[in-house]
Amino acid sequence: MRHIKLITALALTLCLSFTLVAKPKIRIIATGGTIAGVSATSASSAYTAGQVGIQTLIDAVPQILQLADISGEQLVNIGSQDMNDEVWLKLAKRINVLLNEEGYDGIVITHGTDTMEETAYFLNLTVKSDKPVILAGSMRPSNAISADGPANLYNAVAAAVSPACKGMGVLCCMNNQLLDAKTVIKTHTIDCDTFEGGPSGIIGYIYNGEAHILQAPMNKHTKESEFDVTKLDKLPKVGIVYGYANASPLPMQAFVDAKFDGIVLAGVGDGNFYKDVFEVAVKAQNQGIQIVRSSRCPTGPTCLNSEVDDAKYHFVAALDLNPQKARVLLMLALTKTHNWQEIQEFFMKY
Ligand code: ASP
Numbered sequence: 001m002r003h004i005k006l007i008t009a010l011a012l013t014l015c016l017s018f019t020l021v022a023k024p025k026i027r028i029i030a031t032g033g034t035i036a037g038v039s040a041t042s043a044s045s046a047y048t049a050g051q052v053g054i055q056t057l058i059d060a061v062p063q064i065l066q067l068a069d070i071s072g073e074q075l076v077n078i079g080s081q082d083m084n085d086e087v088w089l090k091l092a093k094r095i096n097v098l099l100n101e102e103g104y105d106g107i108v109i110t111h112g113t114d115t116m117e118e119t120a121y122f123l124n125l126t127v128k129s130d131k132p133v134i135l136a137g138s139m140r141p142s143n144a145i146s147a148d149g150p151a152n153l154y155n156a157v158a159a160a161v162s163p164a165c166k167g168m169g170v171l172c173c174m175n176n177q178l179l180d181a182k183t184v185i186k187t188h189t190i191d192c193d194t195f196e197g198g199p200s201g202i203i204g205y206i207y208n209g210e211a212h213i214l215q216a217p218m219n220k221h222t223k224e225s226e227f228d229v230t231k232l233d234k235l236p237k238v239g240i241v242y243g244y245a246n247a248s249p250l251p252m253q254a255f256v257d258a259k260f261d262g263i264v265l266a267g268v269g270d271g272n273f274y275k276d277v278f279e280v281a282v283k284a285q286n287q288g289i290q291i292v293r294s295s296r297c298p299t300g301p302t303c304l305n306s307e308v309d310d311a312k313y314h315f316v317a318a319l320d321l322n323p324q325k326a327r328v329l330l331m332l333a334l335t336k337t338h339n340w341q342e343i344q345e346f347f348m349k350y
Contacts, residue, residue, distance in 0.1 A: 024105035033112030037141035049079035080112025106160030124181035162211035169221035236334035247274035266323035271302035294318035
């Protein structure tokens, strides 16, 4: 009897100490990008993105093994200029399985910086968990002098294990900063300090391996989102038309002819069209192709019923979303409804 008690006590102590020292389980999903890129020489700026695999990225930053129980998987290995709807759907579904069925505590996604903001926003609307989901990339290839990838990966893992990052929606972790999926934007073509959080600023920063949060995102996201990709194997077709002086209506017309489901205008100023483009947009909307007005201006909202009478034409105003993120939301919105007022409400919420 005494033996049994002793063995039980020992087993309990072992269990308890294991629970106390167990590190958070973090999965790194690699998709390519410059963080996995290789240049001809360490001093050369000519390089190819998406060359090295997940294990090489993990091996380059052994310090992350102190923060978490790390495992990795390679989803694709591409420059993010080649990111597409198919990969987005795979990624969102995979993350939902890892977080909701396989017991992972957080996800880090390595990704190219060119379209990181779009992927982050897509996941912000389709991941069904409040556990941390953090995207990280780099501006310098993996073999460059002073490559920024390893520090960004380390910081991303630090964010993924941090309880402070729970419930914050999907975040990007670049250059020591944490940025919200809705507002983050790549602002510089080559600098390491390229990401900004727009007028609302950054969500927080990583210092000394710890996440410090300054504010929470205001919009609905992740667990609160009503978009569900579980049963989707493709997304509605939505294109973007760029606005400029004396603009040709041909790109807009081409999307109409190709039977796209929606078109986002990267308009001038407060989402304004050139008159010839406007004419095609009105016809498209009457044919059931949803027009969303956004702006090519880097800051400021595209306001509802301002210079353009949206209520009259049944256009939707993108409000705080830039054209590339308005495209993401419009695609998801069109999986639920074709009613312009309901779509406008999505733009107010997300
Ligand atoms: N073209 C690269 C990509 O987006 C750039 C980068 O990762 O910084 O994959």
